[in-house]
Amino acid sequence: MMRFGKRAAVLAMAGVFGTACMTGCSGSLDTDAVVATVGGEDVTLGVANFYARMQQGQYETYYAGMMGTTPEEMWSQEYTEGTTLEDETKDGVLEMLEDLYVISQHADEYEVALTEDEEKAISDAAAQFDADNTDEAKEAVSGYRKDVEKLLELLTIQNKMEKPMKEGVDEEVSDEEAAQKSMQYVYFPFTTTDDSGNSTEMTDEEKEDLRSAAQDFDDQVKDGEDFESAAESADVEVRTTTFDSESTSPDADLIAAADALEAEGDVTDVIETDSGLYVARLTSLLDRDATDQEKQNIVEQRRQDQYDSLLEDWRDAADITVNEKVWAKVDFEDQGVTIITSETEDGTADDNSQTDESTDTSDASGSSENTDEAASGSGAE
Numbered sequence: 509m510m511r512f513g514k515r516a517a518v519l520a521m522a523g524v525f526g527t528a529c530m531t532g533c534s535g536s537l538d539t540d541a542v543v544a545t546v547g548g549e550d551v552t553l554g555v556a557n558f559y560a561r562m563q564q565g566q567y568e569t570y571y572a573g574m575m576g577t578t579p580e581e582m583w584s585q586e587y588t589e590g591t592t593l594e595d596e597t598k599d600g601v602l603e604m605l606e607d608l609y610v611i612s613q614h615a616d617e618y619e620v621a622l623t624e625d626e627e628k629a630i631s632d633a634a635a636q637f638d639a640d641n642t643d644e645a646k647e648a649v650s651g652y653r654k655d656v657e658k659l660l661e662l663l664t665i666q667n668k669m670e671k672p673m674k675e676g677v678d679e680e681v682s683d684e685e686a687a688q689k690s691m692q693y694v695y696f697p698f699t700t701t702d703d704s705g706n707s708t709e710m711t712d713e714e715k716e717d718l719r720s721a722a723q724d725f726d727d728q729v730k731d732g733e734d735f736e737s738a739a740e741s742a743d744v745e746v747r748t749t750t751f752d753s754e755s756t757s758p759d760a761d762l763i764a765a766a767d768a769l770e771a772e773g774d775v776t777d778v779i780e781t782d783s784g785l786y787v788a789r790l791t792s793l794l795d796r797d798a799t800d801q802e803k804q805n806i807v808e809q810r811r812q813d814q815y816d817s818l819l820e821d822w823r824d825a826a827d828i829t830v831n832e833k834v835w836a837k838v839d840f841e842d843q844g845v846t847i848i849t850s851e852t853e854d855g856t857a858d859d860n861s862q863t864d865e866s867t868d869t870s871d872a873s874g875s876s877e878n879t880d881e882a883a884s885g886s887g888a889e
Contacts, residue, residue, distance in 0.1 A: 539650050541834045544602065546609040547826040553834055554655035555662075560601045560838050561649035565845035567597065583841045594840045602835065608662040610822045611669050618672040622664060630660045649845065673818055674811035681803040688752055688798035691766045692735050693788035694744040695758075696722045722778045722785040730775050735789050748791070750798035762786045 539554030568579040575582060583594035615621065622630075634656040638646070646652055696718050699707045710718065721742060728738045739746045747758075755763045765776040769790040779786040 536647060537650060537837055539652060539655060541837075542831055543835050544606060544828065544830045546606050546828050547613050549609055549613065551605060551609060552655070552658075553837065554650040554652060555658050556602065556605055556835070557650035557838050558655050559605055559659055560598065560840075561651075561845050563597065563601050564840050568845055579844050580841050597840070598835070598838065602830065605662075606823070606828055607819060608666050610819065610826050610828075611673075612662055612665045613826070614822055615665050615669060618669060620665060620668050620672065622661065626664055630657055630664065633660065648843070670815065673815045677807065677810040677814050679807050679810075681806050683794065683799060686799050686802040686806055687793075688750045688795045688802050689767065689790065690748065690750045690792040690795040690798065691788045691790050692746055692748050693758075693762060693766070693786055694725065694739050694742070694746060695784055695786055696744060697784040698782075699784075718785065719778070719780070722787060726775065726778050726787045729787070729789060750795045752802075759786060762788060766790055 537553055537557060539552060539557070541553040542550045543553050543556040544551040567582070572579045572582045577585070583592060583597075585593050587593045587596040634653045637651060637656055638653040641651060698710050698715055698718065700710060700714075701707050725738055725742045725744070728741075729735050736746050749758065751763050751766065753763075753767050757763075759779075759781055761779050761781055762776075765779050765786075766788045769776065772790055772793055774790050776786070776788045779788075
């Protein structure tokens with residue numbers, strides 16, 4: 509793990525964000541300042557900053573190290589031409605927050621409201637978070653009780669709205685629409701691997717020998733030899749997959765060739781790609797299990813499309829304005845956030861996880877949950 513300079517520790521929101529807790533350098537913000545107005549409702553800097561810091565903490569804690577960079581360098585990296593990863597992430601955070609407000613403003617249309625139990629769970633979680641943290645810690649991420657409660661309310665309503673927003677789609681899907689075929693295939697790679705796992709590109713001569721081996725295999729199975737037996741003799745692994753004409757894995761050319769086969773048992777010619785050679789045998793024109801699964805996928809996609817379409821219509825109808833000057837006060841590069849473990853092995857909060865500024869997070873470990881999932885996990889569905 510890494511040291512991020514001056515920080516204030518933030519304990520976990522018990523029962524809401526699991527074992528996650530954050531450290532972040534402190535900085536004073538006017539949490540009542542308005543970042544955006546959505547459908548006449550103000551989005552305060554406190555709510556927006558807290559949501560942004562939760563997302564930032566996940567990125568810095570789990571992705572910076574994987575990328576081989578420091579958080580400061582990570583945020584300043586160019587994401588697309590003219591924008592940094594910080595710009596892109598903040599844009600996404602604000603859009604998701606706007607979505608939460610838009611969805612909550614339509615909750616009455618679906619008779620969705622918070623129950624007494626949900627309100628109590630949210631209140632208890634925010635109170636616990638408030639009690640567990642110093643003023644300096646809460647200031648670092650705008651983790652004040654009213655802001656935490658508001659975010660949890662929005663997340664809980666969104667979670668409850670998802671199902672009714674997706675209801676009513678056509679759930680009938682024909683075999684023809686969902687049809688999935690299946691095949692066996694073998695792969696002759698243009699690389700060799702030593703005992704240490706190091707790969708080496710074959711020479712042109714070796715590649716030519718491999719082409720001959722693949723062609724021999726192809727000829728044998730087309731002449732009626734068992735696919736598995738021929739593969740064993742050729743020292744290649746038999747793999748299976750299901751597919752349709754839109755599939756691209758494991759290779760688009762392989763899929764196209766297999767999809768063109770007309771009868772079960774038919775075998776492709778040798779298919780050469782940049783990385784190696786394939787030969788495939790069609791095993792089913794309609795794989796029942798895969799086709800039934802694809803029907804479920806199609807219905808779920810219809811539900812998601814309906815959800816997205818509704819949200820887009822609601823956003824178009826809502827008057828959304830953003831105060832860029834206020835939003836610019838949230839700066840990932842200057843203020844770091846790291847998620848650390850804040851629970852003991854028996855699941856109780858570890859008071860020792862609260863640290864002073866200039867905290868060394870070298871012993872930090874654990875994992876973070878998505879805030880949407882975390883909210884439902886607290887009992888506030």
